Amino acid sequence: MKPRFVQSSTLKKLEQQPGFECVATAAVSNEHHVQNVIDHLLGGIIIASDLESGQAIAKVSEFRHRIVTLDGDVINPGGSMTGGSEKKKRPRTTRS
Incomplete structure (x- = not known):
């Protein structure tokens, strides 16, 4: 299973954005043996505080x-x- 991730150069830019919370993998605690699955499923997902911030982050x-x-x-x-x-x-x- 191939892990997904946010490139470090992009992550540095995102961390400076208002409303950036984290990459989804950082919000999940798990056991080591399932880390590859977590990285594959959540590694490319970014969590933002609200829609306006999310649009700027996008x-x-x-x-x-x-x-x-x-x-x-x-x-x-x-x-x-x-x-x-x-x-x-x-x-x-309503339609007329």
């Missing part, structure tokens, strides 16, 4: 990594987004 990483916010929003490699939890109800659009 730009710095040139949209190469998945960004997950503490609210559950996901910015995929390439920049597409999926939502976490909705804080405000939005009015529904």
Whole structure:
């Protein structure tokens, strides 16, 4: 199983960004014998504090990594987004 990772030069830039929390592998405690699995599954995922910070971090990483916010929003490699939890109800659009 091939581990995934954020390059050290990119990581140095990301660590300077407001809202950068960590690479997902740093947020997980595990036993040594499963480290390769953890590195493969989580090594390319960056955790950001919020969506605004996540978008800035995605730009710095040139949209190469998945960004997950503490609210559950996901910015995929390439920049597409999926939502976490909705804080405000939005009015529904109706068709006439």
